[in-house]
Amino acid sequence: MGKYNQDFKVLTKRELCANTYHFKIQAPLIAKxxxxxxxxxxxxxxxxxxxxxxxxxxxxxxGYxxxxxxxxxxxxxxxxxKEVGDSFKDVVGPLGQRSHIAKYDxxxxxxxxxxxxxxIIPTARDLKEAGNRVIGVVGARSENLLLMVDELKDACDEVYLTTNDGSIGIEGFVTHALEEIQKKEKVSSVLAVGPVPMMIAVANMTKEDGIECWxxxxxxxxxxxxxxxxxxVTVGGKTKFACFHGPDFNGHEVDFKELMTRQKMFVDQEKIAMEAFTGALEK
Ligand SMILES: Cc1cc2nc3c(=O)[nH]c(=O)nc-3n(C[C@H](O)[C@H](O)[C@H](O)COP(=O)(O)OP(=O)(O)OC[C@H]3O[C@@H](n4cnc5c(N)ncnc54)[C@H](O)[C@@H]3O)c2cc1C
Ligand code: FES
Structure with missing residues (x-):
């Protein structure tokens, strides 16, 4: 297989929760x-x-x-x-910039x-390697929707769980875990990756507390x-491309309202595409 004719084969597939899967994909040039x-x-x-x-x-x-x-x-x-042994037609990357890694007090x-x-797992590893104390927080609606907790524990010094229904960990949102952590120790930097409302909440809270937020x-x-x-996207009043300048940005400078509006631009077309696809699958 050459550079322009690679086989992006599914090596393993594991169900993490409803509709969500972990895949290992053969992609030696990207893995490198x-x-x-x-x-x-x-x-x-x-x-x-x-x-x-x-x-x-x-x-x-x-090479995966x-x-x-x-x-x-x-x-x-x-x-x-896709199942084990199937292949993806294309996998392109690596794209975007590396997460911000520094030594914090x-x-x-x-x-x-x-x-x-x-x-967040690879970034947790790099921050730890840079000599930081690294705390992971995983949030979900309920215990059965929490993903990759063991893998995150391996990469972090400590991990907090939060569930909206209180089925495990702290009842509430990831920001409640941040409150608990701040009662115990100084926090210098926060990275949030997830649904936009979660990132907005984290950005607002860290801004008030004077903590760096990505x-x-x-x-x-x-x-x-x-x-x-x-x-x-607009960040700090300037136009940026999430794919090239990001995907990580200073959360205190992001125009989240614009991001949410632009995310909804194709809702009608997305619905039509999904209906056509499920209709074809059922036939
Ligand atoms: C940098 C980046 C990293 C991502 N990483 C992952 C990942 O690791 N795993 C994963 O499952 N998804 C990830 N996503 C989201 C993923 O790209 C979208 O779910 C996907 O593009 C939806 O395409 P679709 O055709 O299946 O659904 P569509 O029919 O296009 O959309 C269905 C619904 O999915 C949501 N959606 C659509 N596009 C996005 C988007 N770009 N981001 C978030 N939600 C979207 C909207 O609610 C939309 O109505 C990532 C997105 C970005 C920009
Ligand atoms: S997807 Fe970022 S500029 Fe095209």
């Missing part, structure tokens, strides 16, 4: 270069759209990358129905919701290389 915080774009089949996905791990020697894919619409579902708190819990922006992307402008 990928850094914490960067992402890839996949096209599951010849006629699929391309979607961006974070990387939750890799093995440079064995690890992904968490939640089936949200047509293309992500085309990916999650207080703890680094990394917060993940949904697939975001996988995305968020990973899940803007709609088309090419993923800074060419098309689909992922345009």
């Amino acid at each position: 270069k990928i850094l914490a915080g960067q992402f890839i774009m996949i096209r599951p089949n010849e006629n699929s759209e391309r979607i961006p996905l974070s990387i939750c791990g890799w093995n440079r020697e064995e 990358i690890e992904l968490i894919i939640m089936s949200a619409g047509r293309t992500s579902t085309e990916a999650t129905i 207080g703890a680094c708190v990394l917060m993940g919701g949904g697939y975001g819990t996988g995305a 968020v990973s922006l899940n803007a709609i992307m088309v090419d993923g290389t800074g060419m098309c402008g689909a992922c345009r």
Whole structure:
């Protein structure tokens, strides 16, 4: 297999919770270069759209990358129905910039919701390697929706769990865990990766408390290389491309209102695409 004719084979597939799977994909060239915080774009089949996905791990020697894919619409579902031995048509990357890594005097708190819990694992490892105390926080609606907790525990000094229904850990949101942590120790930096309302809450709280805050922006992307402008976001009053300048940005400077409006731009088309796809599957 050459550089332009690779086989992105599914090596393993594991269900994490309803509609969400962990995959190991053969991709030796990406595995060789990928850094914490960067992402890839996949096209599951010849006629699929391309979607961006974070990387939750890799093995440079064995040449694979690890992904968490939640089936949200047509293309992500085309990916999650792949089985071991199937291949993805394209996997492009690494894309975007590495997460911000520095040595801090207080703890680094990394917060993940949904697939975001996988995305924070490589950054947690790098921050720890840089000599930091690293605390992970995983939030979900309920215990059965918490993902990758054991893997995050391996990468962090300590992990807090939060559930909206209180089925395990702290009852409430990831911000409640941050409150608890701040009662015990100094926090210097926070990274939040997950649904936009969660990132807004974390950005607001850290701004009040004077803590550095990074968020990973899940803007709609088309090419993923800074060419098309689909992922345009406003940060600190300036136009940035989430795929090229990010995906991590200073959470205190992000125009989240604009991000949410732009995320909803294609809702009607997304519905039609999913209905056509499920209709074809049922036939
Ligand atoms: C940098 C980055 C990293 C990402 N990492 C992951 C990951 O590791 N695992 C994962 O499962 N998903 C990840 N996403 C989200 C993923 O790209 C979207 O779920 C996917 O593009 C949806 O495409 P679709 O055709 O399946 O659904 P569509 O029909 O396009 O959309 C269905 C619904 O999914 C949501 N959605 C659509 N696009 C996005 C988006 N870009 N971000 C968030 N929600 C969206 C909207 O609610 C939409 O209505 C990431 C997004 C970005 C930008
Ligand atoms: S996805 Fe095209 S510029 Fe970012």
